[in-house]
Amino acid sequence: MTDNGPMLKVEDIHTYYGDSYVLQGLSLEIAEGQVMAVLGRNGMGKTTLIRSIIGFTKPRTGKVTFDGADITALQPHEIVKLGVALVPQGRRIFPSLTVMENLLLGEKEGSDDGGEEPWDMDRVLALFPRLKERLRNMGNQLSGGEQQMLAFARSLMTNPKMLLLDEPTEGLAPLLVRAMGETLSKLKESKLAILLVEQNMKFALASCDYVHVLNRGRVVHSSTPEELAANEEIKSRFLGV
């Protein structure tokens, strides 16, 4: 653990999808225990930001540092081993694995050094009791809400220091969105850093400590959620509300 430095530091990254220039010099920092929301309309680079951090789409230039280590050029599995976990857009549950196998796939023992209890099967199932009844089901036999719980649960099984959440409320019924919010606030109590990418502004602002707004691959606004909620100009210009 670095002393007081940010958990994640993204410095001036430029990321391309083929020929299309998506992230155009994006920088941000997340501290330990901080929930950082990133908002923006579709196609502004939110998912690409997540992909650049986890190593799916490498930035062409710029630097990503996690917990003091330069992870810009690392493979995804190496980045995960360092303590980054992903809850991807669309959940991406493995259909030919059982719920149990989905959970065990990335299982990694946590350390107790922070005083925080590490995540294991029991603790994860206590957070998502619904999954307990589904352990033997295949990944493709779950409802959308259950899939989202599983996507969350399996990421915690890696005992991460930081969670990347890509539109966790997408397609969820209002009741489940509220449950997701409760889960997030429980996780916030541990020292987990969370990067939350969302379309659902109301949900994001209620959950986060700090918020960035993306437009055309750059951060165009950064503030507390309260400040953004009050800033009608930014909201209408960049978020369409």
Add this chain to the structure above:
Amino acid sequence: MTFWLTQIFNGVSYGAIVFLLAMGLSLIFGVMKVINVTHGTYFLVGAYFGLTTLKQTGNFFLAILIGGIAIAVMGIVIERVFLRRLQGNDLGQVLITMGFVLVLQDAILVIWGPDPVSMDAPKFLASTGRIGGFSFPMYRLFLIVFAAVTAAALWFFESRTKIGSSVRAAVDDVEMAGGMGVNVPVVFSLVFGLGSFLAGMSGVLAAPWLGIQAGLDFEILPFAFVAIIVGGMGSLKGAVVASLLVGIIDNLGKTFFPEFAYFTLFLPMAVILAIRPSGLFGRAM
């Protein structure tokens, strides 16, 4: 009755060989989406390695093992050095695996010469079995048992081990498997090595029956392709069922309509694909 038993028995034994070859092809395609055109040539080169081992040691089972291991090493090197650089470039990959076919076929000519060779099965398998009026070569029964045991071992590996679930995860969504901490490059090498091992091993196993000669690689490869296309890519159950079907249909076809041998094989494939585009046991891709 005996006639039909013999035909089906021969079909099942051929299906056993096709299964061993097809399963490797299916694993490699399932995980890496590489259409490995070299796979049939792995089969042939494996047979030659087996032949040389048998000549040196006189041990048939060692020959099977060496044939498999030699091809596994070759496959892993080809994957690491060449195919990995072309990830996502389907055409480039097909072209390079086709290129290796030509290189290996020429290497065979240089090392083992152009003439067809035969290979003897061990003495205790060279006999003829008899059940009532039905007689059969023991060696073909051995092939069927060998393939069945291999299928069971693969099933255990795939469904009951941690590495097996990593492989299935990679078949489902290779990028997300990496995002869950699965060491994807290692899984790729493992799968390519295992698939190549199966190809080399099946070449040695087939040799006492089919012989070893130039051109055998492209004679048998279409059968393996039909088996995995019909069975469904990446599906073990599909490969077993479809290989048996392919073996039996081909045998009956060659017996009844020898001049339409390929037709009897590819017509059922076309029909099955028209009804179920992802194969009998495959998922939509």
